Amino acid sequence: MSWNVTTGLDADQLEGLVAGVHAELRAAPDGASPERLWAVGLYKSVVLVLFLLRQNPVQETAAELFGISQATVSRRWNTLLPVVEKVLARHVPDPAEASSGRVELVDGTLVATWDWKSEGTSMFSGKPRDTGFNLQVAATPAGDLLAVSVPVPGKPA
Known part of the structure; x- marks a missing residue:
């Protein structure tokens, strides 16, 4: 099976x-042993983590699609997400090198979160009338992503 669309x-x-x-x-x-007999094996467990990252379904949906329990999905997520992040971090280019000689566009975007207003935080933004945090994004005019910042402190504009 091709996992291209999923991952x-x-x-x-x-x-x-x-x-x-x-x-x-x-x-x-x-860490967890890769030889351990997991319900879906290491390959599908990595696919599961990528599916959760890319598609953002609720874990119950992922569990049903992969034929496992929600608890198993949660354990795979907690075990493998830090490892997948570590492996993928080796392939992230330096933003200065990636943008060298290119025209780049930089802008901020609101990443919506659930309602923090009731907790008294400053994550509510009046202009878009939503809650969230601000990320700065650099991309080429063709849409190739060059860099994404860590969340910027303070509420989005």
Whole structure:
């Protein structure tokens, strides 16, 4: 089965990521063993994490699609997300190098969150009349993403 639409990666990229996750798990002294018999195996567990990241479904939906329990989805997420992030971080280009010689556009965007207004925080933005935090994004005019900032302190404009 091709997981391209689900994960955003082609077959070679996905296999490379799974191999990197396998190597990281083997190297971790307290991590989960990749040889452990997981309900869906390591390959599908990585696909599951990528699916959750890319599509953002509720875990119950992912559980039904993968034929496992919501608790298993939650355990895979908690175990593998930090490992997947670590492996993928090696492939993130330096923003200065990625933008060298290119025209780039930089803008902020509101990333919506649930209603924090009742908790008295400053995440409510009056202009869009929504709650969230601000990210700065750099991209080429063709839409190639170059960089995304960490959340900017303070409420969005």
